[in-house]
Structures are given as structure tokens and as C-alpha cells.
Amino acid sequence: MNHLKSVILQFGSYTQFIGRFFRTIFTPPHEFRQIMRHVDDFGAMSLPLIAVVNFIMGLILAMQSRPTMEKFGAAAFIPAMVTISIVRELGPVITALLVAGRVASGIGAELGSMKVTEQIDAMECSGVDPYNYLVTTRVIALALLMPIITLYAEFVGIFGSYVAEFLATGVTLRYYYGQVIESLTFVDVVPGLLKTIAFGFAIAVIGAHKGFNTDSGTEGVGRATTSAVVLSSLWIILIDMILVKVSITYFPNP
Amino acid sequence: MIEIRDVYKAFGSGLRPLQGVSLDVPTGTNVVVLGKSGSGKSVLLKSIVGLLVPEHGSITVAGEEVVGADRRTLQSIRRKVGYVFQSGALYDSLTVGENLAFPLEKTRGITGSEARERVMHYLEQVGLPEKVNKMPSELSGGQRKRIGVARTIITEPEYLLYDEPTTGLDPQTTKEIAELIVHLKQDLKITAVTVTHDPYCLHIVADTVAYLEEGKILFNGTKDEAHRSDVEFLRIFFSLQEHRV
Numbered sequence: 020m021n022h023l024k025s026v027i028l029q030f031g032s033y034t035q036f037i038g039r040f041f042r043t044i045f046t047p048p049h050e051f052r053q054i055m056r057h058v059d060d061f062g063a064m065s066l067p068l069i070a071v072v073n074f075i076m077g078l079i080l081a082m083q084s085r086p087t088m089e090k091f092g093a094a095a096f097i098p099a100m101v102t103i104s105i106v107r108e109l110g111p112v113i114t115a116l117l118v119a120g121r122v123a124s125g126i127g128a129e130l131g132s133m134k135v136t137e138q139i140d141a142m143e144c145s146g147v148d149p150y151n152y153l154v155t156t157r158v159i160a161l162a163l164l165m166p167i168i169t170l171y172a173e174f175v176g177i178f179g180s181y182v183a184e185f186l187a188t189g190v191t192l193r194y195y196y197g198q199v200i201e202s203l204t205f206v207d208v209v210p211g212l213l214k215t216i217a218f219g220f221a222i223a224v225i226g227a228h229k230g231f232n233t234d235s236g237t238e239g240v241g242r243a244t245t246s247a248v249v250l251s252s253l254w255i256i257l258i259d260m261i262l263v264k265v266s267i268t269y270f271p272n273p
Numbered sequence: 274m275i276e277i278r279d280v281y282k283a284f285g286s287g288l289r290p291l292q293g294v295s296l297d298v299p300t301g302t303n304v305v306v307l308g309k310s311g312s313g314k315s316v317l318l319k320s321i322v323g324l325l326v327p328e329h330g331s332i333t334v335a336g337e338e339v340v341g342a343d344r345r346t347l348q349s350i351r352r353k354v355g356y357v358f359q360s361g362a363l364y365d366s367l368t369v370g371e372n373l374a375f376p377l378e379k380t381r382g383i384t385g386s387e388a389r390e391r392v393m394h395y396l397e398q399v400g401l402p403e404k405v406n407k408m409p410s411e412l413s414g415g416q417r418k419r420i421g422v423a424r425t426i427i428t429e430p431e432y433l434l435y436d437e438p439t440t441g442l443d444p445q446t447t448k449e450i451a452e453l454i455v456h457l458k459q460d461l462k463i464t465a466v467t468v469t470h471d472p473y474c475l476h477i478v479a480d481t482v483a484y485l486e487e488g489k490i491l492f493n494g495t496k497d498e499a500h501r502s503d504v505e506f507l508r509i510f511f512s513l514q515e516h517r518v
């Protein structure tokens with residue numbers, strides 16, 4: 020019973036938190052400089068990790084599918100198959116999970132420590148809306164950034180698969196990318212990128228909510244950080260499931 | 274004038290730090306609030322600026338009601354009231370100079386050379402002009418508190434709330450901050466509430482003394498009256514002071 024109550028309270032708290040986002044986003048002041056700063060920070064925080072992981076993922080995907088595909092005489096479809104997997108599903112989701120690990124924890128820790136050291140109170144007192152200045156800017160920044168870093172991650176992933184194929188067959192980059200481009204359609208790429216906007220929104224909102232609701236000193240900050248990562252990873256998977264269902268309904272495979 | 278009438282504040286956890294607090298802070302005076310750790314002194318200060326909202330009671334600042342005020346009214350009250358936070362509460366992603374410029378730019382629209390002049394002027398007031406380009410993490414606790422004071426007074430508030438401005442500082446810094454509080458009151462005619470555990474600070478800044486316990490103001494009077502009071506906390510407090518001064 021207590022558990023149910025806390026779930027309902029949490030839900031209410033998030034609803035209010037998100038409501039505040041949509042109220043502040045349409046009312047001045049708009050902190051463009053802060054938004055750009057966060058885009059920069061979040062990008063710098065997550066890009067190296069995303070590059071490495073997606074490169075290796077693409078490489079493994081191609082390496083692992085080669086024996087099976089060869090057995091069925093379908094090795095020529097490897098570029099298409101790997102590309103579709105990366106662009107439709109693996110690129111967006113893996114990137115989002117990595118960003119959750121880096122950025123949700125970063126936001127949770129930063130805002131959490133601002134909360135416990137009374138910086139958020141100080142901002143409120145000086146007449147600046149801390150929600151607008153600290154949360155709205157981060158949510159916008161991450162929602163804008165996600166499709167861009169995902170696109171980058173997908174390029175790197177596909178390049179990883181090329182490297183595996185090059186080592187196996189000596190195929191040229193030009194030919195391989197020709198195959199990749201040919202296998203792609205609008206409905207493969209765009210829904211995948213659009214859903215990363217939802218991932219970015221969820222990651223930043225959850226990180227900021229945990230940070231804003233931090234209490235009881237430095238252990239509180241630690242808890243906020245960890246639970247921001249856990250909860251936002253969970254939500255990425257849930258949102259993905261819902262959006263895959265939606266996109267299969269509205270953008271059926273040709 | 275700040276008037277606090279019958280204020281109650283409880284938290285979800287069942288804690289009830291304020292249970293009928295009433296206190297007047299006449300214009301131009303500095304009221305020192307004493308009380309054990311965890312007795313609700315910070316909760317009281319935060320209620321005055323609407324950071325916490327009491328369930329019951331009334332708080333007026335210069336005649337404007339804080340409890341239940343809408344955002345606009347709160348903004349107008351907060352323009353008059355400066356809050357010096359216990360730890361300084363400096364924005365740790367901004368330099369010292371940017372910390373001071375922040376309230377100027379955001380709420381007064383003052384930027385550029387005028388802002389820079391004001392920043393340097395107030396850094397000089399707290400004796401730390403050379404720290405303008407430092408990050409808060411490079412400062413000592415005492416320096417952070419002084420910068421916190423500078424950031425609060427840069428917008429020239431009429432009221433100041435000091436939350437333990439000298440706690441944890443060495444005697445010399447304590448003396449400097451206490452003197453700064455007195456100086457601000459005399460020069461800028463600031464009305465203030467000061468929460469402190471420090472006998473020296475009380476000695477030089479207090480016009481009157483209020484003692485908070487179990488959610489109520491158990492004592493309210495002059496320093497002399499406080500000295501003679503038989504409230505146990507005050508007896509212990511002043512007997513410690515005799516050892517020190």
C-alpha cells in the first residue's frame with residue numbers, strides 16, 4: 020500500500036516537473052547561451068565513448084553474421100542487414116543507453132550538489148527561475164543533441180562493420196557504402212532519429228528531477244546519480260518498445 | 274519591517290520545526306535568532322523569502338504578504354530581501370566575478386562596464402578584489418562566505434537574512450564578517466535577521482535576541498535581558514561567552 024502510494028506520488032511529481040518544462044519553454048527569458056553550453060558539454064562528455072562502442076558494435080555485428088550469411092549464400096546482404104539493424108534499432112538505443120550513463124548521471128550529480136549546497140535556493144532568491152535556467156536548458160540541449168550524436172554513432176557503427184568486411188573480403192569502402200546507401204530508405208532512418216529526441220528528453224528530465232529532489236547531503240547526491248542512470252535506462256527501453264510498435268504500425272516495412 | 278505571525282511549518286517526514294512562531298523585526302534593527310541545531314532556524318529564514326511555504330500563519334515584508342504569494346509578488350519581495358546562505362551557495366560553475374554579476378544581469382539588467390565596476394566595488398567591500406577570476410572551488414570556506422555576502426548585497430537589498438554567517442570560521446574572519454554585518458547595517462540602513470551560534474557575532478551585531486525552541490520563540494528581548502534570562506540555552510550560551518571574551 021505504501022509502495023503504491025509512493026509510485027503515485029512519484030508519478031504526480033514527474034507530471035508536475037514535465038508540466039513546468041512546457042510552461043517555461045514558451046515564456047522568456049530563453050537562455051540560449053546556456054543551451055549551447057550544455058550541447059557542448061553533453062557532446063564532449065559522451066562522444067568518445069559512443070564512437071568506441073558503436074565502432075566495435077558494428078564490427079562485431081558484421082563479423083558474427085558472416086558465417087551464417089555465407090552458409091545461406093547471402094553474404095552479399097551483410098551490408099544491408101548490418102545497416103538496417105544499426106539504423107533502425109541498435110544505433111539509437113545503444114547511443115541512448117550510453118548517454119544515459121554519462122549525461123543522466125552528470126545532470127543528477129550537478130543539480131543534486133547544487134541543491135544540497137543551496138545554490139538552487141540562492142538562484143531562486145535572486146529572482147531567477149532555477150527550473151528555467153537549469154532544467155529547461157538541459158532538456159532542450161539533450162533533445163536537440165540526441166539525433167545528431169545518434170547519426171554520428173550510426174556512421175561510426177557502419178564504418179566498424181566495413182572494417183570487419185574489409186578484413187574478411189578486402190571490399191572497398193566505396194563499394195561498401197554504395198551497398199549501405201542502396202539498402203536504406205527514409206523510413207529506416209527518420210523514425211529511429213526521431214525517437215532519440217524522446218530518449219534525450221527522458222534522460223534529461225529524469226536526471227534533473229533526481230537532482231532537484233536530492234536531500235540529505237552528499238549521500239543524497241550519490242543516490243540521485245545512480246538512480247538517474249537506472250531509471251532513465253529503463254525508460255529508454257520502455258519508450259523504445261512503445262515507439263517501435265507505433266513505427267511498425269505507421270511506417271510498415273516496404 | 275518584517276512581521277512573522279503564528280507560523281507553522283511541518284514536513285512530510287513528520288518533523289514540525291515551526292509551531293506558532295511570531296517575531297517582529299523593526300526597520301533598521303538586527304534581530305539575532307538563537308537555537309539548537311535542527312531547531313528550525315533555517316526553515317524560518319527560508320519561509321521569509323518564500324523558499325519554504327508555511328501551512329499556517331502570516332509573514333509580511335514591508336507590508337507585503339509572503340505566505341501564499343504568487344510569483345510576481347514573491348519576485349518583488351525577493352528584490353528587497355537578500356539571503357546569505359550558510360555555505361555561501363556560490364554557483365560552482367561560475368567564477369567569483371560571474372557569481373556577483375549574475376543577479377545584476379538577470380534581475381537588474383545591468384551588464385558590461387557598469388556591472389564590472391559594481392562587482393569590483395563589492396569585492397572590495399568584502400576585502401577580496403583579487404579573487405575576481407577564481408572559481409569557488411579555489412576559495413577557502415571563509416572566503417566563500419565573504420563572496421556570498423558580496424553577491425547578496427550587490428543588488429542593494431533593504432533586508433538581509435544571514436544564516437550562520439560566521440560558523441566554522443577562524444576568529445579573525447569571524448571578526449571581519451561580524452564587523453561587515455554591523456557596517457552594512459549602519460551604512461546602508463539594512464534591516465536584518467541573523468542566525469548564529471557565535472557569541473562574538475551576537476555581541477557586536479545584535480540589537481535584540483530571539484530564542485527558538487520546539488517550534489516557538491521562547492525568548493525575545495534585548496541582549497541584557499537575554500543575559501539575565503533563565504532559559505537554559507541562553508544561560509549556557511552567555512556563560513560560554515564570558516570564557517571567551
Ligand SMILES: Nc1ncnc2c1ncn2[C@@H]1O[C@H](COP(=O)(O)OP(=O)(O)O)[C@@H](O)[C@H]1O
Nearest residue numbers: 284288290308309310311312313314315316317
Ligand atoms: N526541505 C526540508 N525537507 C524536510 N525536512 C527539512 C527540510 N528543511 C529542513 N528540514 C528539517 O527541519 C529541521 C529544522 O532544520 P533547520 O531549520 O535547517 O535547522 P537549523 O535550526 O539547524 O537551521 C531539521 O530536522 C531538518 O532536517
Ligand SMILES: [Mg+2]
Nearest residue numbers: 314315359436
Ligand atoms: Mg541552519
